[in-house]
Amino acid sequence: MSGTRTTCPYCGVGCGVIATADGTGGAAIAGDRDHPANFGRLCSKGSALGETLGLEGRLLHPQVGGIRQSWDTALDLVAGRFQRTIAEHGPDSVAFYVSGQLLTEDYYVANKLMKGFIGSANIDTNSRLCMASSVAGHKRAFGTDTVPGTYEDLEEAELILLVGSNLAWCHPVLHQRIMAAGRATIVTIDPRRTATAETGDIHLGLRPGTDVTFFNGLLRHLRAMGALDQAYMAKHVSGVDDAFAAVDGATIPHVAEVCGLDQNLVERVFAAVARTEKVGTGYSQGVNQAVDGTDRANAILNCHLATGRIGRPGMGPFSVTGQPNAMGGREVGGLANMLAAHLDIENGAQRDAVRMFWDAPTMAARPGLKAVEMFDACASGQIKALWIMCTNPAVSLPRADAVADAIRACDFTVVSDIMARTDTTECADVLLPATGWGEKDGTVTNSERRISRQRAFLPAPGEARHDWDIMSDVARRMDFAGFDYQSPAEIFREYAALTGIAQRFGRDLPLEGLADISAAEYDRLDPVQWPVPAGAEPGGRFFADGGFFTQDRKARMLPVTQTELPEADEAHPFVLNTGRVR
Numbered sequence: 001m002s003g004t005r006t007t008c009p010y011c012g013v014g015c016g017v018i019a020t021a022d023g024t025g026g027a028a029i030a031g032d033r034d035h036p037a038n039f040g041r042l043c044s045k046g047s048a049l050g051e052t053l054g055l056e057g058r059l060l061h062p063q064v065g066g067i068r069q070s071w072d073t074a075l076d077l078v079a080g081r082f083q084r085t086i087a088e089h090g091p092d093s094v095a096f097y098v099s100g101q102l103l104t105e106d107y108y109v110a111n112k113l114m115k116g117f118i119g120s121a122n123i124d125t126n127s128r129l130c131m132a133s134s135v136a137g138h139k140r141a142f143g144t145d146t147v148p149g150t151y152e153d154l155e156e157a158e159l160i161l162l163v164g165s166n167l168a169w170c171h172p173v174l175h176q177r178i179m180a181a182g183r184a185t186i187v188t189i190d191p192r193r194t195a196t197a198e199t200g201d202i203h204l205g206l207r208p209g210t211d212v213t214f215f216n217g218l219l220r221h222l223r224a225m226g227a228l229d230q231a232y233m234a235k236h237v238s239g240v241d242d243a244f245a246a247v248d249g250a251t252i253p254h255v256a257e258v259c260g261l262d263q264n265l266v267e268r269v270f271a272a273v274a275r276t277e278k279v280g281t282g283y284s285q286g287v288n289q290a291v292d293g294t295d296r297a298n299a300i301l302n303c304h305l306a307t308g309r310i311g312r313p314g315m316g317p318f319s320v321t322g323q324p325n326a327m328g329g330r331e332v333g334g335l336a337n338m339l340a341a342h343l344d345i346e347n348g349a350q351r352d353a354v355r356m357f358w359d360a361p362t363m364a365a366r367p368g369l370k371a372v373e374m375f376d377a378c379a380s381g382q383i384k385a386l387w388i389m390c391t392n393p394a395v396s397l398p399r400a401d402a403v404a405d406a407i408r409a410c411d412f413t414v415v416s417d418i419m420a421r422t423d424t425t426e427c428a429d430v431l432l433p434a435t436g437w438g439e440k441d442g443t444v445t446n447s448e449r450r451i452s453r454q455r456a457f458l459p460a461p462g463e464a465r466h467d468w469d470i471m472s473d474v475a476r477r478m479d480f481a482g483f484d485y486q487s488p489a490e491i492f493r494e495y496a497a498l499t500g501i502a503q504r505f506g507r508d509l510p511l512e513g514l515a516d517i518s519a520a521e522y523d524r525l526d527p528v529q530w531p532v533p534a535g536a537e538p539g540g541r542f543f544a545d546g547g548f549f550t551q552d553r554k555a556r557m558l559p560v561t562q563t564e565l566p567e568a569d570e571a572h573p574f575v576l577n578t579g580r581v582r
Helices: 071-089 102-116 127-143 151-156 172-181 196-199 211-224 228-235 240-246 251-260 261-277 293-307 327-331 347-360 369-379 399-410 465-475 486-505 519-521
Strands: 004-007 016-021 027-031 093-096 122-126 160-164 184-189 203-204 280-281 316-319 385-389 413-418 430-433 442-445 450-454
Touching: 004 240, 016 413, 027 122, 071 385, 071 413, 071 465, 093 102, 093 316, 093 369, 102 122, 102 240, 102 369, 102 442, 102 465, 102 486, 127 280, 127 293, 127 316, 127 369, 151 280, 151 316, 160 519, 172 261, 184 261, 203 228, 203 261, 211 240, 211 251, 211 261, 211 293, 228 293, 240 280, 240 293, 251 261, 280 293, 280 399, 293 316, 316 327, 327 442, 347 486
Parallel strands: 093 122, 093 385, 160 184, 160 280, 184 203, 280 316, 385 413, 413 430
Antiparallel strands: 004 016, 016 027, 442 450
């Protein structure tokens, strides 16, 4: 095979690509037929990856105050300012804002530095904007942030509910796989008639914000039709009575009225779900990006738990991730309210286990500031030193102008990026040139828990360095031990070994089978789906036979109720709905 096997950096499908450098800074791109996420398929974005390569506008050298400086000067300044800020104002006066575009190894070092050595949990990620609701829903229901199924389940399903997901545009290759399989009746549940709805069988254009009512009605109907798996619930699920009590009033006429749907169409879809065993539910930002996003997720999970349609081929709930490494970031604790290996920051025994593994001087004892809160804290002066990596929050966060003002208000801001001029770099004190796709080397994890390698096929331009290397250098300058990494393979081994520690606490993420991986084995690592236990076959599904990660090993069904719906009034005459363009 000619070319370099790597992974597309666009979305959570995690397609394999083969990149062949052209010798002039670009590359020819082809789909990797051997990659189990896409089997050679690419969407328009992936196919055009070669056109994104080039040095126009690149940040090639460190800058301080807009003036080129050496790496030593820039990193001495970063380390010194963070040290002084922590000494004068405490560890919670500093923060990292990171990104689902970082590789897992970068994410791991950032999390270790902030939580275990600086001693604050003020590290959050732009993945907060798309996946936090699903993470919370999974944890409430399963005990951990576990995606139960695989892409194959969507191919094998006989009925698929796509909820708040324009799969045809946002995750095109996964949509292509479903359409090519041709097995399923596809029901699109979305206020807008999207490209996905056009290719499906039934479109339910429900009123924005009424997802909980819809799925509560579905749960009620499943009980009325005798479609529940009583044995599964009795053995593996708690909270059943309270969950059903919350849906008593969700009759089909009520659902139709609240959701603004035709009653006959609601009845038709509910009946199809009740009589079909292999039901898959794929949900995305229309569920997650809402004030009641976590309740929406749990309303969906309730239906699968009540019917036992989870963890078996062709069925189950599936959170379709937006970013290329949102999953990898969550695995290593990238969010402000979690630790690496899906351990809990508020659990003293789990905190101590991670601290001892890292031989860290301290450990954050409580959740840190989440994305929006973090920039509010910059504006108020609570955060006095901020490091932004691989993202552009002055564009991507809500109230973007206020975010830009908050960054300017922060006493000291560092940005690691590949581009010299972004809305965020314009607000920063120090700019650090990072490597980009095609230059980076490490791993990402896609929506179905599959770890794939991103491999470099281009040299780092100018003085650009890898994010993990930049952070490790700053950590050493802050006199922290444990950051003498020479390669991403070393970081990956350490992370995999930490997941073995997490197994003492009944966590869902074992990678012990990769904890002793050599540099050569890491270089040629094929895509592998976790869990990867030592001495056993990797991959598979979760929860067909229970085994949830709660204290009693049972899943939790939760009573969820509809929040107040947005209504237009004289002062606010429009209700707006977001979406993506291809």
